[in-house]
Amino acid sequence: MGYPAVQFSRVVKAYGEGETEVRALDGVDLTIPTGELVAVMGPSGCGKSTLLHLAGGLEHPTAGAVAVNGRDLSALDAARRAALRRDEVGFVFQRLNLIASLTAVENVALPLELGGMSAKEARPLAVEALASVGLSQQLDRFPDHFSGGQQQRIAIARAVVGGRGLLLADEPTGSLDSRTADEMVELLASLPSRFGATVVLVTHEPRFASWADRVVFMRDGQVVDQTRTTPPDEPVVAPADELVP
Amino acid sequence: MTVREGLLALLHEGPRHGYQLKTEFEAATGGVWPLNVGQVYTTLDRLERDGLVRITGAGESSAQKVYEITREGTDELGAWWEAVPAEDPPPRDELMLKVLMAIEHGHQHGLRVVTRQRTELLALLQRKRRERTAAGDTGGLAAELVTEALMARAEADLRWLDRCEAVLVEQQSNRTKGSK
Ligand SMILES: Nc1ncnc2c1ncn2[C@@H]1O[C@H](COP(=O)(O)OP(=O)(O)O)[C@@H](O)[C@H]1O
Numbered sequence: 001m002g003y004p005a006v007q008f009s010r011v012v013k014a015y016g017e018g019e020t021e022v023r024a025l026d027g028v029d030l031t032i033p034t035g036e037l038v039a040v041m042g043p044s045g046c047g048k049s050t051l052l053h054l055a056g057g058l059e060h061p062t063a064g065a066v067a068v069n070g071r072d073l074s075a076l077d078a079a080r081r082a083a084l085r086r087d088e089v090g091f092v093f094q095r096l097n098l099i100a101s102l103t104a105v106e107n108v109a110l111p112l113e114l115g116g117m118s119a120k121e122a123r124p125l126a127v128e129a130l131a132s133v134g135l136s137q138q139l140d141r142f143p144d145h146f147s148g149g150q151q152q153r154i155a156i157a158r159a160v161v162g163g164r165g166l167l168l169a170d171e172p173t174g175s176l177d178s179r180t181a182d183e184m185v186e187l188l189a190s191l192p193s194r195f196g197a198t199v200v201l202v203t204h205e206p207r208f209a210s211w212a213d214r215v216v217f218m219r220d221g222q223v224v225d226q227t228r229t230t231p232p233d234e235p236v237v238a239p240a241d242e243l244v245p
Numbered sequence: 246m247t248v249r250e251g252l253l254a255l256l257h258e259g260p261r262h263g264y265q266l267k268t269e270f271e272a273a274t275g276g277v278w279p280l281n282v283g284q285v286y287t288t289l290d291r292l293e294r295d296g297l298v299r300i301t302g303a304g305e306s307s308a309q310k311v312y313e314i315t316r317e318g319t320d321e322l323g324a325w326w327e328a329v330p331a332e333d334p335p336p337r338d339e340l341m342l343k344v345l346m347a348i349e350h351g352h353q354h355g356l357r358v359v360t361r362q363r364t365e366l367l368a369l370l371q372r373k374r375r376e377r378t379a380a381g382d383t384g385g386l387a388a389e390l391v392t393e394a395l396m397a398r399a400e401a402d403l404r405w406l407d408r409c410e411a412v413l414v415e416q417q418s419n420r421t422k423g424s425k
């Protein structure tokens with residue numbers, strides 16, 4: 001406790017070199033407090049996915065530092081980084097989240113088994129995680145037996161199983177119809193209060209972002225603004241000086 | 246809709262007292278349009294003068310008067326239900342004018358104002374979402390649909406602001422390319 005779930009300090013992420021260099025992130029300072037749902041919005045190509053990849057330790061910054069639960073990722077050796085990724089971070093993508101040859105419960109148990117747990121120990125935890133996302137039937141069926149919305153629920157269960165506290169979701173509603181997508185976002189929004197989890201949700205949809213405690217706007221690799229978390233009836237006052245040309 | 250049209254619509258369901266009309270008007274409009282009783286009686290007086298309502302079962306005080314809709318009142322109400330808001334309203338929208346004026350001051354300022362407006366609108370959506378979650382099902386149908394309308398409008402405005410941003414950014418990058 002005490003540390004934010006994720007802290008970006010002057011983070012730059014560049015791909016390519018010289019003439020062809022692309023700065024996917026260009027000096028990002030961002031704090032994601034523990035136990036919040038934070039939505040990230042911005043036009044396509046502005047760096048949202050890159051931000052998630054760095055927050056989850058899938059990629060490393062070109063400059064600056066990323067800390068997860070107070071630990072600077074670049075100060076960890078490869079093994080510790082892998083362990084942190086496995087034990088503390090879960091990803092949900094737009095699609096292709098599940099392994100087709102494993103059953104629902106096996107998919108969810110997989111990260112625990114990769115962490116060294118026996119299948120026997122992992123199973124009840126996987127079943128519990130599936131129940132927490134509203135799935136308690138036919139858990140031994142393969143992913144293609146389930147609807148798109150159910151598959152995304154299984155992916156969420158896999159991301160939070162074993163008490164992992166940081167869930168990074170990259171347009172997870174992209175392939176769902178609007179009603180299923182609504183339910184999915186409502187489920188994601190319930191994770192902070194139910195489990196103390198931190199959720200970072202990349203989305204294009206204002207109605208989904210409105211569930212968030214905080215909404216971060218990006219443009220060209222930078223964070224350009226964010227909504228403050230204020231009590232419902234407290235007016236949000238914009239600093240007027242910024243807006244006077 | 247005017248208060249006049251709203252009262253005719255309520256009277257179409259049957260005769261009512263002035264105070265009852267006030268309460269029903271406010272409930273029907275989901276609490277977004279509070280009326281004072283004086284306003285209701287002034288409007289009823291005009292409706293009576295124009296022959297659109299009449300008083301039945303009059304008592305001593307105005308509080309005891311019961312109003313009912315006339316044939317002419319029903320016709321006028323019918324015409325109002327049929328009327329479609331003008332197809333081409335003058336595009337005099339506060340947000341749009343603000344952004345246009347901001348761009349007039351230069352691209353950078355335009356982008357800043359677009360960004361700020363978008364953040365505030367999203368914050369509004371967040372507040373509405375929280376209010377609605379807190380109210381649960383207790384707010385009633387009208388209140389729920391009022392929130393839906395506000396949210397739908399905010400979403401439409403947000404999409405438009407996204408478009409403004411895209412156009413401003415594109416113009417800017419064309420300029421920098423052109424100046425190289
Ligand atoms: N692996 C990569 N190699 C080269 N360029 C990349 C790579 N990943 C992302 N980019 C570039 O970085 C920018 C940001 O990409 P991304 O984070 O995927 O944006 P978003 O998710 O907001 O659409 C884009 O210009 C993209 O083309």
Ligand SMILES: [Mg+2]
Pocket residue numbers: 048049050170
């Ligand atoms: Mg992306």
